[in-house]
Amino acid sequence: MIATIFDKAAPGKNATSFVAENQVKDIAIDIPDTLLRNGLDIPDVPEIELVRHYIELSRKNYGIDNGIYPLGSCTMKYNPKIDEAIVNMPGFRDIHPLQFLQDEGNSQGILQLLHELQTMLAEVTGMDAFTLQPAAGAHGEFTGLLTIKRHVERQGLGKNKIIVPDTSHGTNPASAAAATFEVIEIKSNENGLVDIEQLEQALAPGDVAGIMLTNPNTLGLFEENILQITSIVHEAGGLCYYDGANLNGLCGVCRPGDMGFDIIHVNLHKTFSTPHGGGGPGAGPVGVKQFLADLLPGPRISNDDGKFHIVMPEQGGFGSIKAFHGNIGVIVRAYCFIKALGLDGLRKSTQCAVLNANYVKECLKDTMCVPYTRRCYHEFVGSDECMPNGVTTEDIAKRMLDLGIHSPTIYFPLIVHGAIMIEPTETESKARLDDLVDIIKRIRKEAEDEPDIVKNAPHTLPVKRLDQVLAARNPVLTVKVLKEMVEK
Amino acid sequence: MDYIPNTDEDIQIMLKQVGVRDLVDLFDTVPQEILLDDMQARKILKSGFLGEHGMTELELKSMAAGLASRNKVCKSIFQGAGCYWHYIPASVDYLVSRGEFWTSYTPYQAERSQGYLQAIFEYQSMITELTGMKFSNASLHDGATSLVDAIIMAQSQNKKRTTIMFAGKINPIYMTAVATALSPRGFTYKHVEPHQVIDNLDESVLAVIACSPDFFGNILDVEAIARAVKERDPNIIVIQCIAEALSLAILKSPGAAGVDIAVGEAQSLGIPMSFGGPSLGFLAVADTKLLHKMPGRIVGATREIAGDGIGFTLTLTAREQHIRREKSLSNICSNEALNMLRAVIHVAALGATGLVQAATINVKNANYLKHQICQLEGFTCMNDASTFNEFVIKVPESAGERIAKACEAQDLLGPLNLGTLNLEWKDMMLFCTTEMNDVASMDRLVNICTEASS
Numbered sequence: 001m002i003a004t005i006f007d008k009a010a011p012g013k014n015a016t017s018f019v020a021e022n023q024v025k026d027i028a029i030d031i032p033d034t035l036l037r038n039g040l041d042i043p044d045v046p047e048i049e050l051v052r053h054y055i056e057l058s059r060k061n062y063g064i065d066n067g068i069y070p071l072g073s074c075t076m077k078y079n080p081k082i083d084e085a086i087v088n089m090p091g092f093r094d095i096h097p098l099q100f101l102q103d104e105g106n107s108q109g110i111l112q113l114l115h116e117l118q119t120m121l122a123e124v125t126g127m128d129a130f131t132l133q134p135a136a137g138a139h140g141e142f143t144g145l146l147t148i149k150r151h152v153e154r155q156g157l158g159k160n161k162i163i164v165p166d167t168s169h170g171t172n173p174a175s176a177a178a179a180t181f182e183v184i185e186i187k188s189n190e191n192g193l194v195d196i197e198q199l200e201q202a203l204a205p206g207d208v209a210g211i212m213l214t215n216p217n218t219l220g221l222f223e224e225n226i227l228q229i230t231s232i233v234h235e236a237g238g239l240c241y242y243d244g245a246n247l248n249g250l251c252g253v254c255r256p257g258d259m260g261f262d263i264i265h266v267n268l269h270k271t272f273s274t275p276h277g278g279g280g281p282g283a284g285p286v287g288v289k290q291f292l293a294d295l296l297p298g299p300r301i302s303n304d305d306g307k308f309h310i311v312m313p314e315q316g317g318f319g320s321i322k323a324f325h326g327n328i329g330v331i332v333r334a335y336c337f338i339k340a341l342g343l344d345g346l347r348k349s350t351q352c353a354v355l356n357a358n359y360v361k362e363c364l365k366d367t368m369c370v371p372y373t374r375r376c377y378h379e380f381v382g383s384d385e386c387m388p389n390g391v392t393t394e395d396i397a398k399r400m401l402d403l404g405i406h407s408p409t410i411y412f413p414l415i416v417h418g419a420i421m422i423e424p425t426e427t428e429s430k431a432r433l434d435d436l437v438d439i440i441k442r443i444r445k446e447a448e449d450e451p452d453i454v455k456n457a458p459h460t461l462p463v464k465r466l467d468q469v470l471a472a473r474n475p476v477l478t479v480k481v482l483k484e485m486v487e488k
Numbered sequence: 489m490d491y492i493p494n495t496d497e498d499i500q501i502m503l504k505q506v507g508v509r510d511l512v513d514l515f516d517t518v519p520q521e522i523l524l525d526d527m528q529a530r531k532i533l534k535s536g537f538l539g540e541h542g543m544t545e546l547e548l549k550s551m552a553a554g555l556a557s558r559n560k561v562c563k564s565i566f567q568g569a570g571c572y573w574h575y576i577p578a579s580v581d582y583l584v585s586r587g588e589f590w591t592s593y594t595p596y597q598a599e600r601s602q603g604y605l606q607a608i609f610e611y612q613s614m615i616t617e618l619t620g621m622k623f624s625n626a627s628l629h630d631g632a633t634s635l636v637d638a639i640i641m642a643q644s645q646n647k648k649r650t651t652i653m654f655a656g657k658i659n660p661i662y663m664t665a666v667a668t669a670l671s672p673r674g675f676t677y678k679h680v681e682p683h684q685v686i687d688n689l690d691e692s693v694l695a696v697i698a699c700s701p702d703f704f705g706n707i708l709d710v711e712a713i714a715r716a717v718k719e720r721d722p723n724i725i726v727i728q729c730i731a732e733a734l735s736l737a738i739l740k741s742p743g744a745a746g747v748d749i750a751v752g753e754a755q756s757l758g759i760p761m762s763f764g765g766p767s768l769g770f771l772a773v774a775d776t777k778l779l780h781k782m783p784g785r786i787v788g789a790t791r792e793i794a795g796d797g798i799g800f801t802l803t804l805t806a807r808e809q810h811i812r813r814e815k816s817l818s819n820i821c822s823n824e825a826l827n828m829l830r831a832v833i834h835v836a837a838l839g840a841t842g843l844v845q846a847a848t849i850n851v852k853n854a855n856y857l858k859h860q861i862c863q864l865e866g867f868t869c870m871n872d873a874s875t876f877n878e879f880v881i882k883v884p885e886s887a888g889e890r891i892a893k894a895c896e897a898q899d900l901l902g903p904l905n906l907g908t909l910n911l912e913w914k915d916m917m918l919f920c921t922t923e924m925n926d927v928a929s930m931d932r933l934v935n936i937c938t939e940a941s942s
Contacts (some may be wrong), residue, residue, distance in 0.1 A: 002789075002798055005610050005836045014839030016577040018846045023927045027852040027859075031874040035707055037740050041617050044839030050579055054607070054833055058586040061595075061603035065587025074593055078491050082545050084585070087762075091556025096901055097571050097764025099562065101908050103896045109558030110763050116537040123532050135629040135766065136822035138809070142669070149672050174809035174819035178640075180672040183814040222517045252529060253515055258522040269822065273491070277826030278604045279594035279785065280627070281766030284822075297668050319664035323570050323632040323753075324764025336552060342542030343529060345490040351511035352492050352499070358514060359502045375517045401600040409596075412810070429493035430502060456794070461599045463799035464792040471790035471803040475779070477623055479613040482789045486798065 001486075005053055006479045009043035015050050060462050061278075062406055068432050070360075072379045072409035072421025073169065073218055075248045075270035077353075080340065083274070083333040092332050097324040104307065110328065111308035115301040117335045118285070124338075124346070125244075125264050126257020127287030131298030132326040137245055140265030140284025141175035141212070143297055143321045147263060147288060148239050149179055150295040152209045157237070159209040163202050165194055167219055167413045169245055172212045181209060188415060192219040192372040194229055203236040210239035215259065216249040216377035218413045218421070220357060230260025239263060239292075244284075247271040248353050248425065249377030252346035262289050272334035283330040297321050352426035353378045356433060360424055363437040367444045371416055378425070384418030387444070389451035393418035396443055398465060399457035403439045489542050559763075562901040564929035566857075568878050568920030569703070569904050570631060570659050571764050572732060572756045574846075575923055576830075577837040580758045584829050594785070594825070598801040604825075605800035608787040611832045618736040618835075619750040620743020621772035626785035627828040628820065631753030632665035634769030635697070635729050637818060638751045639670060641773075641781045642695040642725035644817055649694035653678045655685045655713055656702035659731060660909050682708050686716050695725040698747065701735050704918070705854070705878030706871055711745035718746065725749065733757050733770065733831075734850065735876045737843035748774050756922075758834025759827050768827040780807060783818030785825075846923050850877035853921035853930065860934045861919070866941050870916060878920045880906070883940070888917055890940035900933060 045053070063069070069076035087093065091109060100107040118130040134140035145162070152159045162176040163184050173183045184202050189195040194213070202208065211233050215223045223229060230240045242261035248271045256264050268274055269282035276282075288296050294313070298321055302311045313319065341349060354377050361370060361380040368382040384393040397407035397420075409421040424433055446454050458464065476485050494502070499511070508514055515523060524532070530540065543551065565573040584590065588603065595601030595608075608626045615624035628634045639652060652675050658666075667677070680688050685696060696717050700708035714726045728742040730752030742750035754768040755761070773779055779786075788803035809816040838846060854877045862869045866884035881903070883891065888905045895902030903920070906913035921930065 002606070004606065004613070005832070006613065009839075012841060014841045015579060015837040016575075016839075016842050018575070018842060018849055018923050020845075020849045020852055021927050024849070024852040024856045027855050029848065029851055030855065031707060031739070031851070034711075035709060035740050035874070036738060037620075037736075037744065040737060040840040040844060042614060042835060042838075042840040042843060044841050045836050047579060047837070050833070050836055051583065053836075054583040055586070057603035057606055058583075058588040059603065060601075060606070061588040061592055062600050063587045063589065063591030065591045069591075069593065071593055071596075076591075076593060079591055080491060082548060086549065086552040086556075088581075089553060089556040090561045091553075091559040093760045093762055094561050094573075095559045095763050096562070096565055096567050096573065096761050098567055098569055098904055099560070099565075099901050101905065102567075102892045102902060106560035106562075106896065107763070109555035112558070113555050116535075119535045120538045123534060123538060126532070135633070135824075136820070138819040138821045139629065139633075142819055146668065146671065170808075170810035170813050170816075171819050171821050173814035174812070174816040177814040177816070178819045222515075224517050224519070227519055227522070250515075250518070252524070254518050254522045254524055255532070267822075275590045275826070276593045276822075278589055278592045278601075278829065279825035280822040281629075281824045281827060282822035283766075319668045320632075320661070321668055322665050322765075323630045323659075323661045323767070326764075327766040328763040329760070329766050332552075336548055338538065339551070340489055340542050340545070340548050342539040343533060344540055345542045347526075347529060348490055348492060348511075351514060352494060354514045355499065355502055355506065355511060358506045358508075362506050375514070397597065398599065401597055406600065407597055427491050427493065430498040458599050462602045463599055463797050464795050466598050466799045466801050467790050467793045468801060468803070471788040471801050472806070475623075475786075475804060476789040477609075477612055477786060477803075478616050479610070482609075482798075485789060 004479050005045060006043050008045045008049045008053055010046050011044050013046045014044035015047035067405050068428050068436055069406040070408045070422045070424050070436060072423040073245055074409065075423060075425055077273050077425035078427035079273055079275040080337065083336040086336050087329050087332045104309065108308055111301050113332065113335055115303050115308050117331060118301060120338055121266055121285055122287055124251060125287055126255030127264055128290040129293040129296060130285050130287040131296055131300055132285045132331055133298035133321055134284040134286055135322055135327050136280060136282040137265060137267040137284045138171040138175055140286045141171055142178055143286045144241055144263040144265055145175055145179035145181065146297060147292055147295045148210050151239060151292060159207050161208045163208055163211040166415050167217050168212060169214065169218065169243060172243060191374060192221050193223055196225060199229065199232060208236060208238045210241055212241040212243055214243035214246045216246050219372050219381050220376035220379040221372060221374055222377055226259045245270060246378060251350045252343060253350050262292060268330055268334035273337045274330045274333040281327050281330050283327040299325055349426045356424040356426060356428055360422055360433055360437060364440055367441050379421060379423035381416050382420040383416050388448045391447040391451055391454050393420050395454045395457060399443045399454045400439060402458040402460050405436060405439060489544055563899045564925050565901040566919055566933060567901050567904050569918055570661055570753060571761050573761060573922055573924050574756050576758050579837050580830055580833045583833050584826060589829060595802060598799065602799055605787050607829055607832050609800050611828050612787060614832060614835050615770050615772050619772045620741025621750050621774050623779045624772040625782050626787060627823045627825060628769035628771055628784055629824055630767040630769045632662040634751035634771045635662055636666055636669045637771060637783045638727045638749045639695060640817060641749060641778060644781045645725060646694055646723060649692055650674060651676045651678060651692040651694060653680060653688060653693055653696045654699060655680055655682045655696060656699035656706055656708050657704045658699050659703040682713060685713055686720060689720055693724055695727055697727045697729050699729045701731045701876040704871055704880045705875035706873040707739060707876060710747060711740065714746040727751060732876060734847050737847040743774060748778060754831050757831035759830050766824055766827055768824045768831055781817055783820050784823055849923045853925055854879055857919060857921050857930045861937055864937055864941055877922055878918060880916050880918050882916050885915055887940040888915060891936055894936040894940065898932065
C-alpha cells in the first residue's frame, strides 16, 4: 500500500521549529479573525521519518547518475558535481535580486558572470545580443516570438503566420500560438528534411512573419539546404527562428548565426549540462542579430566603464518576461560547464555526441527499422514497424526499464510510426552504448520468441504498467481523493 | 577538460564501425561554407571569455570563488519585493541532492519514476490544502509567470472581455512581465483600491485580481471582494495573487474566500534567493472546468492495467503542448520541478506546527519593526490594512539614500527604495522581515533610520 508523507504524521513532532525571541514574543497579531484561517492539515513529521520517506522515494526514481538516459531531444548528459559546489557558494546562493539597487558594487561578481555568459553564448551561436532571462526553452521561444511580433508591428505589414515543420517540437507551434500567431505546418520531404517547394508555397501569400526550425532536426538530420531555406524566408520578408533544443549536435562546429538565423534560444539545461531536476528548472536565453536587439525583452548586462550594470530594454522595447534576472542558479552552472570545457572541449563534446549517436544507429540498423538513413547528428529515430508479433514501441520502452536502463523518447516525432528517438550524448562510454545495444537486441529476440514478456513489461519495478486512460477519466490528484479511491 | 569517458582507442573503434575516417568527417552533410575547422573556430572567440582549452576543476573553483566573493552576502536582509530570505532546513538540501531526483528528466516513464511522481502528488496535496483550492499543477516558473498563465486561463472562459482589474497593489515587477507577455492580446489594465472594485466593474471586465498579501504587504479582505464581484457578475473570474506563499499558513485560504484561481510565489518554501531565480510559481483552481485549462504538468493516481496496485502518472496531458501543439493553451514544457521538490520537503519538514510558527514570527517581527520606525519623526506608515511580513514607510526627503548608504556600510540589505521602481512612490521604502531577522539587527536598522532622519 502507498504511504504518503501525510501518513507519517506525528502531531507536534515536526522536524523544524521556530520560536519567537523574547522581545517579539508578546507582539500582538493584529490581523482580524475574519482574515485568518481555521486549521491547517499539513502533517508534522519527525526528521528521521521525513528523511526516510524521501530517500525511499528517490530509490523509486532514476537519473543519469544511475545509468544511461537516452531520451531523444532531451540531451541527458552527465552533470558535473563541481558545478553544484559552486552554485552553493553563499556568494551565489544567498544574494537578493534587488540588492544591487542599494549599491551596484555589491553584486559585481554575479553581473560579471552574466555578462561573460551572454557574450560567450553570442560568440558560440553567431548572434549579437542575448538576454539570459527566460526560464526554459519554451519560455525562450515565446520571448523570441514576441520579438518577431514587435518586428512585424514595426514593419507595419500585418504578417501573422509562423511556419513550423511537422518534425518540430510541440513547444514551437504552442509558443507561436501563445504569441497569437497563426501556425502553418509544412510536411517534410522523403529525406526527412524541409520540403523547399512546400516552404515556397507557404511563403507565397506574403503573410508569413517567420519560420521556426531546429537543426539538426528532430530526426537527428542536418537540414542540408539550410542556407537556401533561410534565404528564401528572408526574401519573402520573414525571420528565421532557431530552436536551440538540438544545439548539442553542432555546438562549436557550426553556428546558427552563420546559417542565417535571426533569433535563437539556447537550452542551457541541455547543451550546457545543468541538471534536469525531474523537469526543471532550466534556462532558455534568447539571442538576436543586431537589427532586433532593441526589440528583445529582458535585462542585459553592460560593461561600459569597468563596472557591470543591469540594463533594461529601451522605450519601445519590452520589459521583462518573468520576475528578476533569470534562473541564475542554472545560469551559474552552465557558465561553469562552458568555462571548464573551453572551445576545444565544446567541439570535442559535439563530435563525440555525434559519434555516439551514429555508433548506436549503426549497431542497431538490423535490429530495428531506421527509416532515415542519412548521416545522423546528436540523435536518430528508429521505428517499431518491423518488430515481430505486434510488439510496440511502448512495449520496448517498458522492457528497457525492466532491464535496468531508461527508455528513449517514444512516439516523437509524430511522422515516424512508433518513433524511438535515441540521443546517447557524449558523456556515455562505448561500454554503456554496447549495453544499450545489447538490451535492445535482447528485446528484439524476446519479441520473436516470447513476446508476452515484452508486452507485459515491466515486471521488476515498484508498479506494473499503469492505466493511463483511467488516470485521465477519473482524475485522482490529491491525497484526500486517493483515500476515497483506496476505500472503494 | 571535458566529461567524455571514451579513450582515443574507443573512439577509433567506433569511427571504424560508423565508417568514417575521423571525427571531423562526421559532419559531412553540413555545408562547407559554414563548417568551422580548428583555425576558423578560434576566430569566433573575440572577447577572450571563452578560452581555447578550458580549465581544470581546481582552476574553475578558484575562479568561481573569486566571482562569488565580489557579491556581498548581507548579514541581515530587510528586502523582499518578490524574493524572500527564509530559513531552509538542512534536510531540504540533503534530500533534493539525491542524484535519482536531481539528474532525472520529466517523469514520462511512470513505472520508473514513481518516486518523483509521488513527490509531485504530495506537492499538489499540500498546495490544495494551503490554498483551499481543489486542484494544483506541478509548478510554474515564478509568481509573475503564474499570474500570466492565470489571466490566459481566464481568457479561455470568456474571449470577448478585455479588462483586467487589479485590487490592491500588484508588484510592478510582475506587472511588467504581465504587460510584456500578454502584449499581443490587447488587454486593458485597471488598478483600483480594494473598496473601489465594485464601482469600477463593467461588462468588459474579464478578471479581478485580488493581490493579497499585496506588494505593500497589505492583507485584503479577499472574501468580501470575491463575494461582491460574483454577486454582480458570476462570469468574472476572481484570481488571488499571493506575494508570499508562507502567508497561507495563517491567512484565510483563497478557496475559503471564494476565488476561482490562486497563484503566487512559493520561493519562500525552501528555495534559496539565488539572485532571484530559479524560483517557484504555484497555481491552483477551484473547479473541474478550470482544471482542464490549467497549464503545466499534473500527476494523478491510477491502477495497474493488469493488477490491483496503485501508482502515479502524469495525466490530463491532452492539455499540453506535446499533444495539442498549437491548440494548447500553454507552451510550458520544462518547469521548476526541483524547486517544487524543495517546497514539498520544506513544508513537510516544518509541518503545520512549524509553518504556523514561522508565519507568526514573520508578522510579529514586521509589527515590531513597523511600530519602532513609525514612531520616528517624519516616518509615516503607508499601509491601511494589517500586513504580513512587508510594510511601506514614507521617509523624510532623501533619507532613503542615507539609509541605503548606512545599511551598505553595515553589511545590511536595507528596505527597498520604491522610488527606483515608480516615481509616484518617491521617498517610500518597502521593509520586509522574516524569521531570519533577529531583534538586534532590527534595532540596528531602527538606529540607522533614526540617524538618517536627523
